[in-house]
Amino acid sequence: MLAEYFNYRKHKTNFKTEVRGGTATFLTMAYILALNPMILSAGGFDKGSVFLATIIATAIACGIMAFWARTWPVALSSGMGLNGFIGFVVCGAMGYSPAEALGAVFVAGILFVVASITPLRAWIINSIPKSLKLGIGAGIGMFLAVIGFNILGLTVPSNDPTIFKLGSLNNLFVLFGLAALVTMICLDKLNIRGSIIISMVFWTIASWIFIPSELQNANFSAYSGIFSFNLPELKHFMVFDLSKALSAGMLTVVFTLFFVDIFDSMGTLVSVANVAGKVDNKGNVKDIDRALLADSVATVAGAMVGTSTVTSYVESGAGVKEGGRTGMVPLVVGILFVFCIFLSPLFLAIPKQVDGAALIFVAILFIKNIVDIDWKDLAESAPAVICMLAMPLTYSISNGIALAFVAYALIKICTGKISGVSPAIWVVAILSALNLAIYS
Numbered sequence: 001m002l003a004e005y006f007n008y009r010k011h012k013t014n015f016k017t018e019v020r021g022g023t024a025t026f027l028t029m030a031y032i033l034a035l036n037p038m039i040l041s042a043g044g045f046d047k048g049s050v051f052l053a054t055i056i057a058t059a060i061a062c063g064i065m066a067f068w069a070r071t072w073p074v075a076l077s078s079g080m081g082l083n084g085f086i087g088f089v090v091c092g093a094m095g096y097s098p099a100e101a102l103g104a105v106f107v108a109g110i111l112f113v114v115a116s117i118t119p120l121r122a123w124i125i126n127s128i129p130k131s132l133k134l135g136i137g138a139g140i141g142m143f144l145a146v147i148g149f150n151i152l153g154l155t156v157p158s159n160d161p162t163i164f165k166l167g168s169l170n171n172l173f174v175l176f177g178l179a180a181l182v183t184m185i186c187l188d189k190l191n192i193r194g195s196i197i198i199s200m201v202f203w204t205i206a207s208w209i210f211i212p213s214e215l216q217n218a219n220f221s222a223y224s225g226i227f228s229f230n231l232p233e234l235k236h237f238m239v240f241d242l243s244k245a246l247s248a249g250m251l252t253v254v255f256t257l258f259f260v261d262i263f264d265s266m267g268t269l270v271s272v273a274n275v276a277g278k279v280d281n282k283g284n285v286k287d288i289d290r291a292l293l294a295d296s297v298a299t300v301a302g303a304m305v306g307t308s309t310v311t312s313y314v315e316s317g318a319g320v321k322e323g324g325r326t327g328m329v330p331l332v333v334g335i336l337f338v339f340c341i342f343l344s345p346l347f348l349a350i351p352k353q354v355d356g357a358a359l360i361f362v363a364i365l366f367i368k369n370i371v372d373i374d375w376k377d378l379a380e381s382a383p384a385v386i387c388m389l390a391m392p393l394t395y396s397i398s399n400g401i402a403l404a405f406v407a408y409a410l411i412k413i414c415t416g417k418i419s420g421v422s423p424a425i426w427v428v429a430i431l432s433a434l435n436l437a438i439y440s
Contacts, residue, residue, distance in 0.1 A: 006070055006326040013325045018073075021324020022332025025075050027194030028315035029333070031358050032058075033340060033347045034200055036078045038151075038355045040308060043091025045098045048232025051344050053306040054078050055337050056234075061298030061310045062334030069290035070327035073320055074272055076298050077337075079311035080362050081140040082260055084147055085397045086308045090253055093395060096244060098236055101253075102303050103245035108257035109299030109309070115262060116293045127424030131373045132404055133263055135384025139391035139400045140260070141366025144359050146392040152177040152356030172211050176203050177353030184361045193318055196358050203357075204350045216351075226346045236306025255431070256398035261309050265295045268312040272320055314365075379415060383408040402432035 008014050036054045037047040054077065061076035090101045114120065149155040153174040155164040167174060180203040187195035208216065244250050269291050295312050302310035319329045340347070370388070374380045383404045391400030409429035412421050 002328065006328050008326065013323060015328070017323040018326060018328035019332055021073060021319035021322040022075075022329045023319075023336065024193050024322040025073075025313070025316050025319035025324070025329060026333045026336040027197060028318040029075060029077060029313050030194070030337075030340070031196040031200060031362075032077050032080070033337075033343075034350045035080070035355055035358055035362075036083055036307065037348060038350075038352060039083045039087040039147075039359075040091075040098075041087070043087035043098060043101065045087070045091075045306075046232075046235045047348055048344060049235040049237075049306055051348060052232045052234055052341070053236060053302075055341050056305045057298070057302035057307050057310050058337045059334040060301045060305075061294075062330035062337070064298055064301075065291065065294045065312075066327035066329075066331035066334070069287060069294045071287050071325075072269075072272075072291045072294075073324040073326060073329035074269065074291060074312050074316040075319070075330040075333035076295060076310055076312050078302060078307045079261070079264060079309050079313075080359075081144060081264070081366070081397070082257060082311070083308040084144055085256065085260075088147060089396055089398075094253075096250075096253075097241065098306075099239050099241040100244040100250070101308075102236060102240035102306065103242045104250055104253045105257060105309055106240050106300060106303035107242065107245045108254050108261060109296060109303055111254070111258045112261055112265075112296035112299055113293070115258075116289070116296045127422035128263070129380060129408070129425075131377075131380040131384045132387065132408060134369050134373050135387040135404060136260065136263065136401060138367045138370045138384070139388035139404075140397060141363040142388050143363075143391040143395075143397060143400075144366065145363035146395075148356045148359030148363055150356070151359060152181075152353050154178070154356075172215065173207070173351050173353040176207050176211070176351065177357045179203055180354045181357035181360055184357065188361075196361060200350055200354050200358055201346070203354050204346070207351050207354070208349075227342050228345050229342055231341065232344055234306060238304055239306065240303060252398045252402075256401060257309055259401060260397065261296075261299060261311055265292060265312050268314045268316070269295075272312075272314070272316050379411050379417070382411065399436070402436050405429045405432045406436065 002015065006018070008018070033051060033054060037050040040050045041047045058077040065072055065074055065076060086101050086105070090096050090104065091098060149164070153167040153171055156167045157164060169175065180199045183199040183203065184195050187198060192198070245254060269288055273288070291312070298310040302308070316329070373384050386407050387400045387404030390403045391397050394400065405425065405428045409421070409425060412418055
């Protein structure tokens, strides 16, 4: 039945290969079960609720991708970067409640659905210069790195002229976090699948064994078991406030969620398509409309169950490299996430320093794409650099995007290159300038 539905023969695969591909993808992205609750809890979300919501959202999203866009071996879950934007900026710095933030995620998801079924999606995606897309991705990486360094304890706020200073290396948790980061890098270098989750689990168990219990209790990471059949309460299920999401003050948040989600999804799908052989001789990606629609609907579903923006995972490339070629891959990933539903004591007791190490490692993966920026053309590279520096320094993804588009537009005007600029650039630049003028 599955062989016929996913058409294994046409895609030159089989059940065993698809399961292996799904398992490889799961191992590379399971870290989200530890990071998402930790990140969103900084904004007032309940950790247990986010843990369960992440599993449910992942299972729903992977099911949609498997059965609607069944030729795509791509898994989905709560996206890194935007969860930090929600937890640390929208709910943290800006002071919105989790319900209001989820309302913004819901509205952005609806906009993504509309864009996915109309020509708007292609118009937006094709209008944004490659360097700006890469700069936005790298900026999100640097934003995550700043958060990761602070969570790890490697840097702490400074009262001196510097923004941060070196944290205490006498702290056992900091040392264990650094060991976890080094382990992730070494495992990845050795091409071992699941380097992040393997390192996190190993150093969490090591901390339970070697760090005194009183320090564990003070760090909120004491051992309380690995399995629990008492499921956390879904406190954020269908609890979102649309009144603020539709207000002028929330416009920049909704725009950022929509903008980053659509480009992140498109970039991931194109990357996986290249590896999976889904790009034809003319450079067109087969069935990408179905994959994007599945991605956008998954974001709406995620907001409804109580988690941040759900998006396609570039880690799906691990499953493709193992031979996965169909929607059976995300189906396997979704099932494996459901099997983790009773592992909340393990994932929720991971020391925040180990979480911080994982965040830094993910940030490195975001930042490495700057090599593809057109560094020979300063008019293209300068706005990208402004974007990637502004995000961590202003502690805002939306500010970084706004400054980048304004800079890009001004540079084109001053250098007389207006004719080659897409109307979409001018629209976004004007909206960005108004947003900066009003809310800065």
